[in-house]
Amino acid sequence: MIDSKSMIYNSGISKSKFFKSEIYKSIFFDEFLDRIKSKDSILVDDILDPEISFLTTFLNQSLKKDILIISTDRRKDLLYKNLSSFNDNLLEFLSWETLPFEEIKPSLDIIGQRFDTLNKLQISKKNNLLICTLHSLLQKVIPSNILKDLSINLKINESHDFDNLIKKLVHLGYKKETLVSDKAQFATRGYIIDVFPTNLDHPYRIEFFSDEIESIRTFDLETQKSVERKKSIDIFLADELKFLKDEKKLTNISSYLKDDFLVIFDDLYQIEDSLTALNSLKIKNSKYFLSFDSFLEEIKKNKKLYFSEKKIDEISIVTYKENPNTKDEKKISFEIFQKHLDALLFKHPFSTYLDFLSLEKLENILDHIETFIDKNLKIIFLYQNQTEKKHLLELLDKKISLEKTKNIFFEEGFLSSGFIIADQNLSIIPYNEITKRKVIRRQKFREAYHSPVASYHSLEIGDLVVHFHSGIGKYLGCDRLSNHLGVETEFLILEYANGSKLYVPISQSHLVTRYIGSTETIPTLTLLGSNKWQKTKALAQRQIIGYASDLLHIQAIRELEGGFEYDEDSEETQLFDLDFPYVETQDQKKAIVDLKNDMMQKKAMDRLILGDVGYGKTEVAMRAAFKAVYDGKKQVAVLVPTTVLAMQHFDTFKERMSSFPINIDVISRFKTPKENKKTLENVKTGKIDILIGTHRLLSQDVSFKDLGLLIVDEEQRFGVRAKEHLKKFKKGVDCLTLSATPIPRTLYMSLIKVKEMSVINTPPQDRLPIKTIISENEDEVIKNAILREKSRQGQLFFIHNRVESIYKRLEHVEKLVKNCTFAVVHGQMSTKDVDLTFHKFKKGEIDILFATTIIENGIDVPNANTIIIDRADTFGLADLYQLRGRVGRWNRSAYAYFLTPKNRQISEISQKRLSALLDAPTFGGGMAIAMRDLEIRGAGDILGIKQSGQISNIGFHLYCKLLKRAILSIQNKKEASFIETKMEFSYPAYLPDEYIPHENLRMEIYYRLGESQSNKTIDDISTELKDRFGSLPDPVKELISLSKIKIFANLNSFTHLKFGDFTLYCERLFENKKTHKNLILPKKRDIVKFEEDIISMLKDSFSIL
CATH class of the missing domain: 3.90.1150.50 (Transcription-repair-coupling factor, D7 domain)
Structure with missing residues (x-):
């Protein structure tokens, strides 16, 4: 085996220099550059994404001018990823992603990114490569001469008037809050300003000494503690709309580029579709948009390069014209954007190795690469990181003698697919094409915009509270009074039975918590001076001690039964971890370390992984599953609530573990009885390593040869009977529970440390917050939601949870919008039809999917970023939260519409549920939703019928405190002093x-x-x-x-x-x-x-x- 460190390849040359010096020295590229410089317009057709990126990179390196690339919402993300590996000056300008006539404000993240791009264009002294969509191109912006006055630059040791700085923040659209918890907010305390700029990923703390800035620090939103010192900060505006009032002064993004910029149209066919969608929104009538005709007039003198993925005569009326001066030239006139344009048709030198794509086995792919080498074809292999490079070298070394081969080069970079440049005798092959790994979107990470645990001490006037010594009262507010020693003190004022008042020094506020009990009965206020509360608390304590003994007994039995004690990670497990195509977030890393440490203990693991949809819980679970199979030779059961989720997990596990000899199967109603029977036989004999399924896994006929790990996904979806069956699995078996909104019992067990918990708070950097809109069922609201999504070539979910009326509802919506494709999916359909419908929706063949809650778990369609939920008042809070999580899984603004009946009052509980969704943190609100659900529904019988009465009597938080004390006393084998x-x-x-x-x-x-x-x-x-x-x-x-x-x-x-x-x-x-x-x-x-x-x-x- 060749050591990758000993390999000699062109790593010493920077990416752009390498490609310029080694590849672009050819007759084709010289001629192409000459044509671009001399002709007004050139058209290159029958060309694919990576080839477009390759040519664009060549022009970016060769021309001393700015380049504007006009793309579409569907294409720009992949185009950006292809270009970003080889172009350091690449910028992207985003659109608001709102309709021209609607009042919904654009995402703060988008505003920040827009003005970050404008600022970079304004101050840049080098040439710029700018990507935008038609929407962002035509949307008017603030001119550059005004922009410079709409930002704040602060540096340490500089003098700034503190009060004027606050006024400037307000002027720029920042809102003053008690605590900074999201972008576009600021808070002041003495001579400290906390601010979260829209253009930055972290909030900042600016501390003054008099008028001089003493320090600038980033801080953590969850803990509010400072993290890192900085020397300066740029704060851009937060309310763009406020400065767009004077339409005569507005311009468009192209005005920020140098006058002779080159215009590249990424794909004519799709751009024309995008223009049609934009025109349907009547942007010509909007003061905030430039018409496309006006833009074409503006760039009349600019050189233009048109790309078309299809052959131009397949999409356009084409007229060919002879050029008498040059025999080889094909001057054409073609129709696009309802106009006739002239251009020189230029043939590109790229060809794809289509047979390469059809090969399924790695060995066959390597054989194919070997034929390239035999033909003396130069090959450049692209990798994105050192892990890919190492894996690539190991794969190639199995077939090819790399030391003896001179025509192989390795370069860091990315292309979505490879190609051959025939006249160069050169092939470019990216790592992802050899391994057949899906092309992943660019991904960074940002911190969660919230504190994950609900505040028990936050009180509002009128709240029922529990005082540890005095019982249940009502909070009336705070007041400053003199105490019995004559010292002025702040007091909490609590009202008790018969109107009596208790004044609690605020220094003792830790004795007072919000009351959460049962919603079925409202507790009576305690009578001060009586011994009833002490008796109630004493009774609760006796029962709690018994319950604590039971819990610890269960734990003791698990420890006595023990679990399989795993060794440190094997080499294969380390390779599997390294093969992860993303960079783990800190939260993911910690969760993985936590669960692996659990697995290396003698007692069986029982851990909850809490994290929102798309935050990486599944990857954490797969790390545990792989370790169980490879390091322990154990089997793994993955229990999920729906068949759809089972199939998604099956695909995810199969793809992630495809490089390793692990047998994964699924038991599902999508398979025939014969197939399921065969699967169960293989599980029993140990031929299957990982089995995925719904509650069917809990049936008596399911028997594992040596089960080592049980993974339960979204356990809140399982009923009581299913949970009883789970107990048979858990004896001596490691258990890992995944949830975005855990049931109160599981959450509670984690809070009192009976069940271990790891929290994943960190969302992907490119993810934007989901905008939540609660509205009455209005046709205009539905129509606008669909139009917005269609204008950016997106898709929608429409949730209607009644099968008998879903088709009628579809017919009604169908009349509101034109040129949309619809489909329906629900649980009463055949498995074949459900599977086919989902497949079409994922491929983008369906615009609007009408569905029941069958899609609540397990369907991941990044291009679907609007969900409309009919009769949202009839859903539970956790269900609504899960449904909302179906969208917002890409770097676009996502919208969730919760529709309620028109002209009809909804119940108080429904109002509270919907309000909770509006109040939930911007990112990662699963924990907050679980706690809020606990408050709305009451603690109920989360710990069983025997304990529910005590929770109602003394409140959930006091119950938790007493139970913690009881557990501590029992563990110490003596009554602890409290x-x-x-x-x-x-x-x-x-x-x-x-x-x-x-x-x-x-x-x-x-x-x-x-x-x-x-x-x-x-x-x-x-x-x-x-x-x-x-x-x-x-x-x-x-x-x-x-x-x-x-x-x-x-x-x-x-x-x-x-x-x-x-x-x-x-x-x-x-x-x-x-x-x-x-x-x-x-x-x-x-x-x-x-x-x-x-x-x-x-x-x-x-x-x-």
Whole structure:
């Protein structure tokens, strides 16, 4: 085997230089360049995507001018990927992706990308290669002389007026919020500004000292903590529409290019279709769009290059004209865009190796490459990363003596397919064509725009709450009052039975949580002064201890039964991991490490992988499955809720593991009984390594020879009976659960650490947020949604969940729009028809797919980015969230329409569900949706009937707290001390309003301080406060010290500490003995050393080691 490190190839030459120096030196390219320079227009027909990219790259390197490429929504992404490997100056200009006459604002990501491109064009001193669609080309933009005033550039150590900067942000369309959680938002705290520019991938924190910028830092949206220091930041505008009012001053994107730019039409046939779709939107009547005729007039003097994938005479009326000066020239007049255009027809030198594409086995492909070498054909192999290069060398070395072959070159780069340049005797072969890997879209990653866990401490007036010691009350708000020691303090005001009030110091807000119980009964408010709450809590605690014992008993049995203890990753497993065509996100990496560590333990794994649709849960599951098969020689069962999802997983697993000898099969109603029977026989004898199926896997006749791993996808879709059957699998078997919106029980088990959980928050960089629109069932709304999607050559889902009326609904919609193809799919259709319909939809042969919830899981169509859900008020929250996840799986704005009955009031629960979808985080809201669903539906019987009563009595969050305590006590084999020390002090120790102006933020910090169990946690909070809000004022320093003292006091059984001016009253309950002492405080208090002094004094006085 040849070591890839010892290979000699042209890696020392940059990509563009290599291609220019080695390939473009030929008669064809010289002549082509001469024609481009001398003729007004050239047409090249019968040419494919990679060849277009190849010629465009040649022109980009050879011409000293800007190039404008006009493409279509369907083609531009692949064109960009083909070009990006070889062109450093490539830019893309996006359209708003909204209709000219609708009021929906464009995506903030799109606005940011548009102005990033405009800015780069404006300041660029080199030649630019710009891709746009007709939509983005014709849409008017702000002229360059105005653009320079619509951005903010900040650098450290520069002086800026703080107040003027805030005014400028507002002027640019940024919205002031309490916390920055999405793009186009900013927040201020003292002399700190947090802002999330539309043009950047991370939010920034700008800290001032007087009027000078002291530091610029990125920060994490989830933790709000600073991450990385920066020297400068550019902030572009957030509201483009605001500056498009004066239409006389507007221009189009081509005005940003140098005057003599070359215009390339990517594919005439598809561009003409795109123009027809745009014209159907009546853009000529829009003040925001330039007409296509006007654009053609503008570029009248520019040189033009037309590409056509089809032969031109197949799509156009063509007239050929003789050129008397040159015999070989074919001057033609052709019809396109309803116009006659003249051009020189130029024949390209490329040919495809079509027989190469038909070969299925790798060995046959390598044989074919060997024939190329025998014919002395020079070959350039393209790879995208070092993993591909290594794999490529190993594959070739099986057949070809690379050391003896002079005509083979390896270059980093990408083309969607290869070709031969005959007069060069040269072939270019990309890695993806040898391995037959699907061409993947360009992909980067961005952080999730949210905090994944719901806030228990965030309260609104009127909320029912639970106070740990006083019971169920109603939150009435906050007020600042003097306490019994005369110190002004902020209090939470709670109302109890008979209108009595309880004033809770906000420093004790961790004792108060929002009540979540059952929606069937509204709890009565507790009567203050009675012992009823203490009895209720005591009863709950007794039952909780029993339940905790049961949970730990189950865990103990799993540990006793044990699981298969895997070794470290084998070489094959490492190769499988390296073969992943994307770069793992940090969240994915952590989840993979977590589950592999679980698999290498003696006890069986039980882990939940939580992540939104398209965030990479399946890849994580496949890593576990591969390890089980290869490293453990075990079988894997993959349980999914629908047949459609089973088939999708089957295809995904097969493709991902195609390079390895793993037998994968599916048991499905799409197969004949005979085929399923054969599959079950092979599973029983161990011939099948991975079996995928629905609840059919749980049947008595399904028997594995040696099952090692059970993967359950979207478990919330399985019923109670199915879950009972699952238990038979789980004994001694590793279990991995995947979910976007986990059922409350699973989520709950993860929150109290009975089930391990890994969270994948990170969406792909190119993914745009899904716009959610809740509307009454209006024809105009439906029509506009379809027109928008059709204008960008996209497809739609239309969900109507009643089979008996779905065809009638289709007929009605069909009358609203023209030139659309429709199809229907539902569960009562034959499996053959369902499969055929899905296949056509994925291929783009169907524009609008009417469907029941059969598509809720398992259909992935990146080109479908609008979903319309009929009678959304009749769906559950998790169902609506899953359906919405069918769109937004590409780098386009996606739209989800939730239609409700016209002129009819929907139920309160339905209103709450729909509101929850609007309020859900922009990305990765599965956890938030699960928690919100818990609040809307109530905790119910998520832990079984016996426990549901206790949850209703004391609330879900208090139940969780008590259960955690019970588990800890049982694990420690003694009752753990959970004394809550009463703290009283006569000096200011609080979070000032002027330091943290927002009430809920202060409550959050108090909550976290009160729940902290270690000094390190307190120190982390202190560091975070300095980072987010600035230097700590004295009252905050006092609060930090007291929080540490309280942790010590709680752990050492102090029930009461009362600080006077000169004395400290102490009360301790230790080994059932209560001790009282008065200690003398130091005459001078040092805030920095106060906590150390007090703890040392308490240790000495009470003989605490």
